[in-house]
Amino acid sequence: MSNPIGHAVRQALTRRGFIAGSAISLFAPMISSAVAGDGSVDTRIQLAQISGDVSNSRSRLILLGTSGGPTWYPNSDQSGISSVVAVGDAYYIVDCGEGAGKRLQQAISPASSRFMDDRVRALFLTHLHSDHTVDYANLLFIGLFVGLDRRSTPFKVFGPGRRGQMAPVFSLPGTSAPTVPIINPENPTPGIKDMTGYLYQAFATDLNDRMRDNGKPNLEAVVEVHDIDIPAIAGFKSPNETPSPPMEPFKIFEDDRVRVSATLVDHAPVWPAFAYRFDTDDGSIVFSGDTGRCENLIKLAKGADVLVHEVIVTSAIYRAFPTPRSVANEGLVQHLLNAHTQVEEVGAVAEAAGVKKLVLSHIVPGNATREQLLPAGKGFSGELVIGRDLMQIGIGQTAASPQKG
Template sequence: MCEVVNQAVQQAVSRRRLLGGAGAAALATGVTAAAGSAAASPAPPASPAPGKGPGGDADARRYRSWLTLLGTSGGPVWWPGSEREGIGSAVVVDGDVYLVDFGDGSGKRFKQAALVPPEMRTPGGFWGEEMIRAMFLTHLHSDHVADYFDYFMLGWTNGLRSRPSQQPIQVFGPGRRIDEHGNVVMEPIFTKPGESTPDIRVENPNNPVPGTVDMTNSLYQAFALDINDRMRDNRYPDLREIFAINDIAIPDGIGYHPNDNHTPQGMEPFEVYRDDKVRVTATLVDHFPLVPAFAFRFDTDDGSVVFSGDTGPSRNLVTLARGADILVHEVITQQWVDVLMPPPLTPTEEALRNHLLSAHTLPEDAGRIAEQAGVGTLAFSHIVPGNAPDEHLNGARKHFSGRLVIGRDLMEFGIGKRGR
């Protein structure tokens, strides 16, 4: 989720401080909770056991392929009164596991989900890492990568050392923020109306816009003490031989430039990964200024699942999701935005509000996208705020004639026809 969420919260806090006194202090302290609940609506119920959530499929694991929503919350915020963990999903195809995004707490949900049944686990396998074949990152915002390296460091003692396949786990994510000529392009500095561009320090100036390969190499270095100890004292295998990290190349000739306000629309999905069980295609979506940002589609012999990633309404996503069984789409509620920035809005607040909404999708717009794509099920995940009541999300039903599900952690869906 865009860092603009935090900016919006701070903007709302600053505005309310004008009220003065103890009451204003209390309101400022609780602005996140108020924005999430909009007049103290009840928080979502606690997360169910795998496959038991209302709206999901209780018998999902009787299908050869199924989807598990690991974490369903969005944003770099610990939402009060919410049982949702950070964004993360798993597609299971005939015992093999494919993961999408790694938000805070999603690793814990992966452990709780126990995706691999006991009879299929190898000795010492606890999480299911032994059956992971590939991992995918839609983009590199903190709320999508917080638990990413847990699968490396904790996976060592949870199945990675006893994987039946000796093939590396393939990891795919965005590359550096560069133009078509390979030049680094920093994102523009967000400024308020009438404000001159401030001088902001650049972190890691030698590589200020790292991609997935860069990020992973830096994490190896950051944890060098632990890695070297485990390899020398415990004789653990080299993590670099277990994982193969790949930056996703953006197709040539589509008119892409990092600092365009919108990604090129009308592009055809392109293949990212393929094995004997799944084909994964991708497209660029609108999460400006964080680019590149991808949506992914998983096609199996049983059916198809699409993940929107973080995006505003996108024609590219409609093309990618055409005819899919399930579309897992991010969502932000109008009520939360209105509580943060109630009218009348100053020009600064109006700019911040528009910036926030252009990078994310309202429920009604997600419903339109799902209807245009002709998907069977629309499942909301990466829900902002994470404690949003269902009534703030049901607006999608006005425009979508299929099955709408408000995602909760560990909810599961069968893909295609039942039968293992």
Template sequence: MHDHAPTPAGLSRRQLMKAAGVTTLAGLATAATTGAAAQPATRPTRRPRDDGATLVLLGTAGGPTVYGDRAGISSAVVVGDAFYLVDLGHGALGQVAAAQLSTSTGPAARPLSGLAGVFLTHMHSDHLSEFGSLIINGMWNGITDPSAPVPIYGPGDRGGLPPVLGDRDEPPVIAPEDPTPGTVTMTSRAIEAFAQDLNERLRGSGGVDPGAAFAPHDITLPSEIDGPVDAAPMPRIRPFLVHEDDGVRVTATLVEHSPVFPAFAFRFDTDTGSVTFSGDTAPSDNLIELAQDTDVLVHEVIDRAWAEARFPEPRTPAQEATLKHLLESHTTIEDVGPVAEAAGARALVLNHLVPGDGPVPQYRKAGRGFSGRLIVGRDLDEIPLGL
């Protein structure tokens, strides 16, 4: 589970991955649709996966803009019959169904059966859009066992409002009595916000109290962090354990997404390989340490030329501050390859593309400075870990 040692097998693995290629469910989806038309009562059979763990990209667009051909940011790690979700951008649950992550079959099969954990990198809407949907619709999609609630791990309360950027006037404070709730409070507030629906359904159709079906956790920060960090760089910290079960060991670190705090990267180690998710971050030494010798580094990326064109000169101080924030809290196409190289990753998978409708050849430039395999992620790509 912790085989991080760089060996000649690393090259062989890379070559094998290249030979095996990245599979996509696009062709399968076509076949499944055809099959469904012929046998409307039969749920499409889940695509057989290799015995090892698999990364599935559910959505690859970064930012709150909604695109037609890329869903919002979300990924899955599939290990045997279980799967884990990292972030829940817009469209995530539909993508879970399209990817057929659940192994359950038969009339009672539901897309979320087998969901064994949810990991939220940070409290930005493009990573959380479908969080409420997961909570209120989970019981109808396979989250039905209060004796084994699905763990959710995410940031705790920020501990104070972030600074106002640029020369903007002080804006209104949303929910001033508790303006920076963490994962536990976000979950309970989501349940309360949709109480009318939940009460009606529990009384009319039965089902499971979502407050019992999920077990939210505010990730405990390392003891050396004693309050919100409002400016880069983050303190250097050692990776720390977040979750461990029979299938995965998940560790985390703090990354550079100022003024967001905390912003996490996650690493999943399995018996057959590892995958590390950068979350949203500028180049981060903490991330490079977490991702050391990982099989697959899933890293965010932003097109600097697009960002600069979005705010043409002359810029107001507020526009200048926003542009600076964009570029200093994300990783540019030019910078991401060297990050993957420093981590010793065997493959670099780009996700959280900003913009989500940018030309793929532009993102391919991220291969400069990286000697492993570069994959510009597409929704529903499947990448085996540790071939």
């Protein structure tokens, strides 16, 4: 009890243990019949066996929030999508959904609120949908009081640049698209640098007060924001025509602990949408971001230790939006089915990439049951982990192990 985070992790793992224990008997018959049906696929599910104190691993994945989509799900206490790659005492955040700042404090600094110091090195946003970014403002403005104000190095932020082209308006085949107003017409598709500047403008009353009355530093000097430059890609025409053309992963960041690579994934019409790979001395962790099945992601994730992948439970979507649907709801359903990866498909993605462990996060709906998520193991021969907030998964050697020769 003296270690609140340890307790939180144990709670999460205990829940996982319960999930794992009760799930095998429920799902095994389905898998068995699938194997018997085609007779050729060695399909099995290994639910992660997380033993010992994973916080003892030098490099680890920490799930801050595991829900996907811009909503507060009923009957769920899980936060919006956000994760951390920890390498020793260096932390790298990936996405910043609802509740991410609080979860970060719970995960890395449960006994103190002053955690946004030099240890939290960078934030990487996969794309600019609000469910991936809405706690960014909290990280900046609360961050100013919990460590950003006494850093010796800038807090680095990486994310999409401007889209540069408006997405088409959804309409049913044979019908004309309705007229839709445009927010901020002088820059209707801002990137992360623009977004950060707009946040500073929107909160200027607060920020000016904090600098004048509380002696806080200028966030513009403390936070270093980068629009990710996408290299020239053969076959790329425009965000609307070729959102994720075949490409090689490209490096976007490197320091003494991690090398971060990115690739474009298929989350049309949102563009750019990135997947990220973190390579450390202990192994590699890949984040799918939001995407339908995408060969670029499979290439990026080749041989990774851990693939953190989004997932959508198709049956829950059909139940939430029964036919006949309005045009608006039809557009939403089409986006959900085409720009995300269905639970029955994700195991094959992980298998094609040859990863050791598949971790489900950005779960839609966020209150999905274990029975709804277990088909994710279909076609995957590695370990399947159903992500929960504050779960930690170590990779490579533990801190107590001898150093590699």
